[in-house]
Amino acid sequence: MTTVAIIGGGTVGGALAGAILRGGHPADQLIVTVRREEHAARLRAELACEVLLDNAEATRRADVVIVATKPQDIGPALEAAGTGRLVVSMAAGVTTAVLEKRLGPESRVVRVMTNTGLMVDQAMSVISPGRHATEADLDLAETLLTSGGRVIRLPEDQQDAVSALSGHGAAYLYFIVEVLTQAGVYAGVAQPIARELLIQTMTGATTLLRESGQHPVELREAIMSRGGATISAFREIERHNVRDALFDAVMAATRRGAELSELA
Numbered sequence: 281m282t283t284v285a286i287i288g289g290g291t292v293g294g295a296l297a298g299a300i301l302r303g304g305h306p307a308d309q310l311i312v313t314v315r316r317e318e319h320a321a322r323l324r325a326e327l328a329c330e331v332l333l334d335n336a337e338a339t340r341r342a343d344v345v346i347v348a349t350k351p352q353d354i355g356p357a358l359e360a361a362g363t364g365r366l367v368v369s370m371a372a373g374v375t376t377a378v379l380e381k382r383l384g385p386e387s388r389v390v391r392v393m394t395n396t397g398l399m400v401d402q403a404m405s406v407i408s409p410g411r412h413a414t415e416a417d418l419d420l421a422e423t424l425l426t427s428g429g430r431v432i433r434l435p436e437d438q439q440d441a442v443s444a445l446s447g448h449g450a451a452y453l454y455f456i457v458e459v460l461t462q463a464g465v466y467a468g469v470a471q472p473i474a475r476e477l478l479i480q481t482m483t484g485a486t487t488l489l490r491e492s493g494q495h496p497v498e499l500r501e502a503i504m505s506r507g508g509a510t511i512s513a514f515r516e517i518e519r520h521n522v523r524d525a526l527f528d529a530v531m532a533a534t535r536r537g538a539e540l541s542e543l544a
């Protein structure tokens with residue numbers, strides 16, 4: 281069996297640890313590290329595995345090291361990972377070239393962009409190999425991430441755009457739900473009801489999108505009755521350039537991804 285060390289048990293690292301354990305990985309073969317003892321104590325209460333502050337101890341016992349710190353904190357984590365083990369990086373923006381340079385020649389790295397769907401085993405994770413990662417390394421990364429949701433393989437040059445779509449795509453949705461809930465309350469629906477109406481509507485909409493295979497425009501047009509309420513709503517959405525705002529948001533996030541590698 282493979283012993284896994286997750287360096288950085290924060291939002292993503294902690295969620296991945298939970299998913300890996302729910303997926304049946306033995307708890308005595310998973311070690312999570314964080315910096316602060318109060319965080320470690322909290323994680324120990326949540327996760328069945330060992331939680332340490334000592335990265336060197338965790339990586340010494342590991343076959344694979346998953347680095348889940350912020351890009352700017354990745355230095356000490358990579359230093360602890362050492363050489364000879366597969367390193368899987370969850371850090372946004374940080375390229376495999378930067379990781380390989382830090383870890384040394386022939387180092388085997390896999391770059392991942394995942395999302396917080398890991399918390400409910402519904403993540404979308406995208407993996408890309410570094411120059412020396414083997415097929416077995418990709419298979420191992422894929423197996424671990426599959427515990428937390430779907431995994432696909434894509435060339436690394438798409439990873440910054442992936443980050444802007446699936447990496448933080450849920451944030452767009454949460455924002456839309458936040459604004460629509462507020463508008464619903466203003467229009468006269470109680471807040472908990474507005475929230476429930478929207479959650480069920482989003483769930484139905486995404487299920488239909490997946491199951492029908494239809495283009496979103498087709499599905500939207502099926503909702504817009506001639507002379508009805510929906511077309512009035514979309515007249516406002518187009519008037520306020522929501523399309524441009526979302527398009528520009530994805531472009532800005534993609535550009536920022538490229539800058540994040542410089543923080544590592």
Ligand SMILES: NC(=O)C1=CN([C@@H]2O[C@H](COP(=O)(O)OP(=O)(O)OC[C@H]3O[C@@H](n4cnc5c(N)ncnc54)[C@H](OP(=O)(O)O)[C@@H]3O)[C@@H](O)[C@H]2O)C=CC1
Binds near residue numbers: 290
């Ligand atoms: N949040 C998201 O939705 C997504 C994040 N990502 C990427 O995942 C990575 C982690 O992000 P996120 O989980 O949000 O960040 P968090 O701040 O929630 O978690 C980072 C964790 O790293 C720990 N840490 C930092 N330095 C060290 C160290 N030297 N040794 C051990 N642990 C350390 C921190 O510990 P402590 O708490 O004790 O300080 C913290 O718990 C980032 O690189 C981000 O780009 C990717 C996709 C989605």
Ligand SMILES: O=C(O)[C@@H]1CCC=N1
Binds near residue numbers: 372443447448
């Ligand atoms: O904001 C970030 O940089 C990370 C990447 C995707 C989600 N969070």
